[in-house]
Amino acid sequence: MSHGKLRENKTCLNCGHQVEERFCPHCGQENIESRHPFYYLFTHFIEDFTHYDGQFWGTLKNLMFKPGVLTNTYLEGKRQKFVPPVKLYIFVSFITFFVFALFPLINLNFDGTKEQHGPDKASVFEKMKSLKTHKILDSIKAKPILTQEDSITIKSLNALPDSTKIDDLEEALEMGNKIDENVQYGGYKTKKSYDSAAAKNPSIFDFIQIPIAHKFFELKERGVTKGEIAKNLTATSFHNLPKALFIYLPLFAFFLWIFHSKKKWWYFDHGIFTLHYFSFLLLNILFVFLIGKLTSLTHIGVINSILYIILCVLLIYSIAYFFIAHRRVYHTHGVVSFFIGGLLFAINFFTFMILVVGLALVSFLMIH
Incomplete structure (x- = not known):
């Protein structure tokens, strides 16, 4: 609950109705003072997720330890009990990549x-x-x-x-050396010779090959070192990763839609399952990341062994989670659920790898 000061005026600022208590009975807006200290912007954001009724913590508990429960509860129409799926995914994404930016796992100094x-x-x-x-x-x-x-x-x-x-x-x-002058791209040493050959022998893949070749020759002419390329490529890929995950959300839901009854399950239902599963994956990745940081900070054998065991458990759980959640949400037979889940897992893994390659190409083109 917000700790903002209640207004003496009982007229709602949003709709003009009378407010007898804290919230307007007509529009639901809280009748508190409209001007606050600057820190209120941040405290209000946190309060939205951790307010008194335990909605946020209950959501996290069910998300991590009860696969499929959040999706089932939401699809049953009980939508005030837990944090909404979209809001949950955005918040988890923000926290995960914010932590990644603050504490990089490795230093990107490759030069x-x-x-x-x-x-x-x-x-x-x-x-x-x-x-x-x-x-x-x-x-x-x-x-x-x-x-x-x-x-x-x-x-x-x-x-x-x-x-x-x-x-x-x-x-x-x-890594500290520049690209050698004799290094070729597609058998050509200069941009001019490559463009001349591409004009004579056009290809259906020119839309991607030509920009990559131009970027290669640009970096070569500028004398950029291999280490600088690796550093910029890694940094750019990292910044593009949230976009890639967001793009992949509807694809993941689409594959679910293909393998399940169209009469019983709407695309919307698969979208809810996808949002919850991706929120779990991001949280799991965050935990793996933090444990990885701990292993790099301690040299005590027993502690490191325990941390490595936890890492292995988290990685295995992230795979098992999908199968458990899939069976609980779609109520399929164990063997059928395992077969469909395994097929979906393989298709999504292959498709996501294609997306990762595409992300790497885009990241390479964005190097400056």
Whole structure:
């Protein structure tokens, strides 16, 4: 519930009806003062999701631990008990990608430059080298008696790649080098020669091949390094990911619509199922991301082992969740539900991979 101050005037500012208590009986607007401190913008947003009746927390609980319940409840017409599907998806998307932006899992410094300003600015390769610290190994081996935790820690550190191998990888990738002048695209070294050949031999794929070729030659002429391309491509892909997921929502619902009775299930019903499932996936991805961050911050073997087990459980649960939710919502027989669910899962995985490739191409074209 909002904590805004009630107005002394009992006339609703929205519709003009008399308001005896807090909310207008005609339009439902809260009869509180219309001017507030700046922080009210943020507190009001949070209150919309975490207000006193526990709607938000009940929604999260059912979303995470009771697959299909939210969809069934909504389709039964009980729509005040939980957060509406669209509102839930938008909120979860905002929180997930906001956290991703604040705490990137890896530093995107691929350029191989030597100018570093602290551990957070180190390149990916430098961070890989720093993971295997001899100080940790020496301190453990110096103990008279090794515990089980010490043994696990030693094994995990020894499993990491050697610094020499990392150096070879960094050198092989040549992330700090520019695109060599002799490097060709489609057998051509310059944009002019490529355009000339494309004009003589047009193709139905020219609508995508020509822009990619032009971008390649543009980056080559500008002397952009491989590391800069990788960094910009990763950053651009990340920013485009929410758009890709939003675009894929109706496609996911469409595949559900194809495999189920058109008389019993409307496309709208599949859309509700999709919104709830995607909200769950985003939350699950967020938890995996945060646990991944924790594993990079601790070097205690037992804790890391527990975190890795949790990661595996979450990944398996994210797959099993779909089958459980599908059976509960569509009320199909176990074998039939598993077969249809497996087919849908495979089709969606293949289609989403195509979308990811398309996203990568778009991200490449957006590099500047």
